Amino acid sequence: MAYQLNRSCIGNAVYFNSISDTKFKSNRICVNFFMELSEEDAANRAIVPFILRKGCKEIPDISALNKVLNTMYGAYLDVDVSRVGPSQVLSMFIQTLDDKFALEGEKLTAESSRLLTQLLLQPKLQNGLFTEQDVQLEKQYLIDIIQSEINDKRKYAIGQLNRLMFKNEKYAIDRYGSMENAKAITSRSATDAYKDILKQARIEILFVGCGDAETAKAIFQNAFSTIERENIYNITIPEFKMPEKVKEETEYLDIAQSKLVMGFRTQSHFSDTDINALRVAVSLYGGTPVSRLFTNVREKMSLCYYCSAIFDRIKSMVLVDSGIEKDNKEKAVSEIIRQLEIIQKGEFEQSQLDETILSMVNRYKTICDTLGDIDSWYLGQIYCGESLAPQEQAERLKNITKEQVVQAANKIHLDSIYFLTGKEKAECGGEDAAL
Amino acid sequence: MEKKIIANKRLGEEYIQLKHPSGLTILMYPMKGYSSAYALFATNYGSIDISFKTGEETEYTRVPAGIAHYLEHKLFENEDCDAFEKYAKTGASANAFTSFDKTAYLFSCSGNFKESLHILLDFVQDPYFTKETVEKEQGIIGQEIRMYDDNPGWRSLFNMLENVFHNHPVKTDIAGTVESISKIDADLLYRCYNAFYNLHNMVLCVAGNFNPDEVLQVADEVLKPSKPVKLEVEQIQEPDDIVKPRITQKLSVSMPIFAMGYKLQPEPPETLVLGQVLDAIILEAVVGETSPLYKKMYEEGLINSNFSSEVFAGRGYMVSIIEGESKDPDAVCKAIQSEISRVKQEGIEQQTFENIRRSFYGRYIKGFNDVEEIATSMVSAYFYGYSIFDFVETVASVTLEQVNGRLRQKYDNEKAVLSIIEPAEK
Numbered sequence A: 001m002a003y004q005l006n007r008s009c010i011g012n013a014v015y016f017n018s019i020s021d022t023k024f025k026s027n028r029i030c031v032n033f034f035m036e037l038s039e040e041d042a043a044n045r046a047i048v049p050f051i052l053r054k055g056c057k058e059i060p061d062i063s064a065l066n067k068v069l070n071t072m073y074g075a076y077l078d079v080d081v082s083r084v085g086p087s088q089v090l091s092m093f094i095q096t097l098d099d100k101f102a103l104e105g106e107k108l109t110a111e112s113s114r115l116l117t118q119l120l121l122q123p124k125l126q127n128g129l130f131t132e133q134d135v136q137l138e139k140q141y142l143i144d145i146i147q148s149e150i151n152d153k154r155k156y157a158i159g160q161l162n163r164l165m166f167k168n169e170k171y172a173i174d175r176y177g178s179m180e181n182a183k184a185i186t187s188r189s190a191t192d193a194y195k196d197i198l199k200q201a202r203i204e205i206l207f208v209g210c211g212d213a214e215t216a217k218a219i220f221q222n223a224f225s226t227i228e229r230e231n232i233y234n235i236t237i238p239e240f241k242m243p244e245k246v247k248e249e250t251e252y253l254d255i256a257q258s259k260l261v262m263g264f265r266t267q268s269h270f271s272d273t274d275i276n277a278l279r280v281a282v283s284l285y286g287g288t289p290v291s292r293l294f295t296n297v298r299e300k301m302s303l304c305y306y307c308s309a310i311f312d313r314i315k316s317m318v319l320v321d322s323g324i325e326k327d328n329k330e331k332a333v334s335e336i337i338r339q340l341e342i343i344q345k346g347e348f349e350q351s352q353l354d355e356t357i358l359s360m361v362n363r364y365k366t367i368c369d370t371l372g373d374i375d376s377w378y379l380g381q382i383y384c385g386e387s388l389a390p391q392e393q394a395e396r397l398k399n400i401t402k403e404q405v406v407q408a409a410n411k412i413h414l415d416s417i418y419f420l421t422g423k424e425k426a427e428c429g430g431e432d433a434a435l
Numbered sequence B: 001m002e003k004k005i006i007a008n009k010r011l012g013e014e015y016i017q018l019k020h021p022s023g024l025t026i027l028m029y030p031m032k033g034y035s036s037a038y039a040l041f042a043t044n045y046g047s048i049d050i051s052f053k054t055g056e057e058t059e060y061t062r063v064p065a066g067i068a069h070y071l072e073h074k075l076f077e078n079e080d081c082d083a084f085e086k087y088a089k090t091g092a093s094a095n096a097f098t099s100f101d102k103t104a105y106l107f108s109c110s111g112n113f114k115e116s117l118h119i120l121l122d123f124v125q126d127p128y129f130t131k132e133t134v135e136k137e138q139g140i141i142g143q144e145i146r147m148y149d150d151n152p153g154w155r156s157l158f159n160m161l162e163n164v165f166h167n168h169p170v171k172t173d174i175a176g177t178v179e180s181i182s183k184i185d186a187d188l189l190y191r192c193y194n195a196f197y198n199l200h201n202m203v204l205c206v207a208g209n210f211n212p213d214e215v216l217q218v219a220d221e222v223l224k225p226s227k228p229v230k231l232e233v234e235q236i237q238e239p240d241d242i243v244k245p246r247i248t249q250k251l252s253v254s255m256p257i258f259a260m261g262y263k264l265q266p267e268p269p270e271t272l273v274l275g276q277v278l279d280a281i282i283l284e285a286v287v288g289e290t291s292p293l294y295k296k297m298y299e300e301g302l303i304n305s306n307f308s309s310e311v312f313a314g315r316g317y318m319v320s321i322i323e324g325e326s327k328d329p330d331a332v333c334k335a336i337q338s339e340i341s342r343v344k345q346e347g348i349e350q351q352t353f354e355n356i357r358r359s360f361y362g363r364y365i366k367g368f369n370d371v372e373e374i375a376t377s378m379v380s381a382y383f384y385g386y387s388i389f390d391f392v393e394t395v396a397s398v399t400l401e402q403v404n405g406r407l408r409q410k411y412d413n414e415k416a417v418l419s420i421i422e423p424a425e426k
Helices: A042-052 A062-071 A108-121 A132-151 A153-165 A179-183 A187-200 A213-224 A275-286 A292-300 A326-344 A350-369 A371-383 A390-397 A402-409 B067-075 B083-090 B113-124 B131-149 B152-164 B186-196 B212-222 B269-287 B292-299 B329-346 B350-369 B371-384 B390-397 B400-410
Strands: A006-011 A014-020 A026-036 A076-084 A087-097 A202-209 A247-253 A258-266 A304-312 A317-324 A412-422 B002-008 B013-019 B025-030 B037-043 B051-054 B093-098 B103-109 B202-208 B231-233 B246-251 B257-263 B307-314 B317-325 B416-423
Touching: A006 A213, A014 A213, A014 A371, A026 A108, A026 A187, A026 A371, A042 A076, A042 A087, A042 A132, A042 A179, A042 A187, A062 A076, A062 B292, A062 B350, A076 A371, A087 A108, A087 A371, A087 B350, A108 A213, A132 A153, A132 A179, A132 A187, A132 B292, A153 A247, A153 A258, A153 A317, A153 A412, A202 A213, A202 A371, A258 A326, A275 A292, A275 A304, A275 A317, A275 A326, A275 A350, A275 A390, A275 A402, A275 A412, A292 A304, A292 A317, A292 A326, A304 A326, A304 B131, A317 A326, A317 B131, A326 A402, A326 A412, A350 A371, A350 A390, A350 A402, A350 B083, A350 B093, A350 B103, B025 B212, B025 B371, B037 B113, B037 B371, B051 B186, B067 B093, B067 B103, B067 B131, B067 B186, B083 B093, B083 B113, B103 B113, B103 B371, B113 B212, B131 B152, B131 B186, B152 B246, B152 B257, B152 B317, B152 B416, B202 B212, B202 B371, B257 B329, B269 B292, B269 B307, B269 B317, B269 B329, B269 B350, B269 B390, B269 B400, B292 B307, B292 B329, B329 B400, B329 B416, B350 B371, B350 B390, B350 B400
Parallel strands: A014 A202, A247 A412, B025 B202, B246 B416
Antiparallel strands: A006 A014, A026 A087, A026 A202, A076 A087, A258 A317, A258 A412, A304 A317, B002 B013, B013 B025, B037 B103, B037 B202, B051 B231, B093 B103, B257 B317, B257 B416, B307 B317
16 A cells, blocks of 8 residues: 655644555544754753643643543543654644544544644643643653653663763753753743744644544644744754764663663764665664574573664664673673674675565565554654655665675764673672772 | 354454364454554463363472473474574564463564464474573573563562462463573473463464465464363462562662552453453542542652553453552552542442543554454453453443442452562662
């Protein structure tokens, strides 16, 4: 099935995008605000979606709002704060059953679109500011989220690698901002951030599902026509920086399984013509259960439970992460580097390349079977100024050659190594002697 | 071949259930317009099945904890290569999982379906365990166990289950412990395999974009007919009461995480769906996001958005679980227990019930959007003897009297366990 992304401009840097797919029983509408990642403003901006989620002028009470969602057949409303390249993305989305399943002819597509516009554009304010109660509660929640990163050791280790690798660069800024900035949030600063977002953000609305996108579009167009817009955020990608010296850091916590995370910079831009060869190279390296990393570091050497590589084409980086036994760190690091060198020298079989491409093609085609996956896919496309359907992307991989993969792999350079491991009792002279 | 169509008028959907001559039951749910197919080949054997006897044996054999999971890992390996290498040639994305009451081997693909299905049916029927291959897995599974030991949500849940249940094996970690898996050898693996991986004890479920005729062709080619094995899993005696009401553990977390469980009487298969639907409605009414208690605790800063509830049910166990994070989990527990008492006394109101029922109706229907969800739910449905449409139909027909009745009879604050993971001192 060929997808067509329907994109229209419904305001000053406000876009409505839709994908129609009649096999689904639901629709998903997501409103995304792109702002520049800023050390100073990240926390104030991050809190905004959480406050907006709690209610609006017309429905100021959270229980009442949740009851409305229940009445809409269990409509699912949520918010998200994420990072894409050098941008902070603030999103609110709602997923509802399509109109055709409503037992009393309710117009769920129109109702849910209207609800989103009310929550986003007609917030509950007191004397022109977010209420003290809402701000205090959500501020505490934001602080809790920032602190709780440590609960998931795998994610925590990846976050630490990110901070090490991109120190003093934009990419080191956390999506929720810093703890000190979160603690300093006030009603005034949060409300100001909200106003800035409405004025300056690049706004991308995505509608995916079987329902009537035109109805939704008209409602959003009408709502956003009243908003004043200026100094619109223009997405620019920082220049590639070659790593100078490999940075290393080890951290000690009370944990059973150690985490090894390695960051590599790629000499590439997301719009490069050979970006697909780089994607394939990384997948061959560590993207499938028959990748070089899985087969060697896990299966042959039994060093770990997981060892994989992912490619971020916008940040131009490759991340390898692995859960290992403390004593195996040096062995694992060596093997991870050796496997990359093997690809860089072309010392792999054509059959491995064929299998990697087959696996990637399979995964791209499967994207179209889930609303959330389609949404993420197209948001990535829109961010990069593209509109390829997943099936089209799959086609582009089919003719990638071994030479292209080798060339692309040689653009991958080790930048940083981060190791999270268990605390040791104080020892004299040992390399893991206590802190 | 016995074949039946299981249909639902409300959704306008149907699936096929048939018994293949080999002894295996096959469920097929073609979905128009989808690109992928999802297939699971599963056995009605999980981490709770640690004591069993087969054929004419008189004594039960008890096996070490974690063996079902160990078996799942080892089955991927053949004498000449492993299943992932075979799937690499068809491009399918493969995996497996072991849960409390079943083990499933699966793949998802958007092409080469027949070839991938061939691989699936083939390798699961072809066990190969040697001393060397079994020992090699110790390291990998050891790592997996240690990874979960660091997971506060997982630990919070299992600490709770350990104190809810005196004897039932559901309280033991699915992967076992590093000590228990050290007792596993090739002979034990073969014994468990031969007992539980009999086609009469298994099911094949396929959903999405595929041709049912191809499924039957591959089944005819690959399935080895098997005689039913007389298999009896020991019914563990489990008293109604709990072990103790509170348990804590320290891990490096930023704030306390908790899991609270209400021990309920297990439901037999015939009433399992009804029980689960009623419990889900009760939980939603008492602690769900539209409940007065949720609002009060949220506004007092006692809980945050990481607060949820679920019904945890299977063969011989049923627990209503409430999880979240809080600076004062004891206060949360006390508030919940008070609310349970209050709602038992006053009853859930009609309007609240209708509002919740409507949201569940929508949520159950939305489940039918997803290939993986449909395929996976067919597995449990088959093993427990119900149809995947039963949840939608049950929620459409339950009454407020049933909900209030269950709340009054089954929910007892004396049978609640609170498990807390506290931050370790730095």
